[in-house]
Amino acid sequence: MFRQKQDTKPTEITFERVKGYYLWLIGKYGDYTAKTLMQKANTLFKEDTSFNEKALSHLIERGIVDDRRYAQRLTQNYSEKNIGPNKIKQKLYTKGFSSHIINECVTAIETTDEGYLDKALQIKIKKFGNLPIEDEKLKQKALRHLIGQGFSYSVANKAIRHSSYED
Secondary structure, X not given: OOOOOOOOOOOOOOHHHHHHHHHHHHXXXXXXXXXXXXXXXXXXXXXXXXXXXXXXXXXXXXXXXXXXXXXXXXXXXHXXXXXOHHXXXXXXXXXXXXXXXXXXXXXXXXXXXXXXXXXXXXXXXXXXXXXXXXXXXXXXXXXXXXXXXXXXXXXXXHHHHOOOOOO
């Protein structure tokens, strides 16, 4: 009824096979950090990992894998979604970027404290309304929410005290 799978000889791990795997991942799922690609290849090709680093270096030299470019694009996307700088740093860190690249990308965002205040105000108004928050419990809840979105305490506090009628 069911055919048994014939014993197939495992394919040999070569430079071209590892490089093809990296290109397949990038083509199918988009950009990856070099660290993530290396982890995936080490998992799949655990019998012989000698080609993993060579293939990754080859792709980095050709500009196919570029952590800085990928981090800059992610930083820009997160910035447009009204996420604060601390949350952006956290998200980039979990993606596997180095702290040097993360700091470089976050400082490159052309947003000042007023820009972050505007973003924090948008979130505060959307969730808590236009008026300044006077109730202490609600104020603490709003502060936790804005700080959780990656804004500094000072920016979050200014947003909570802000009234749209002051403009």
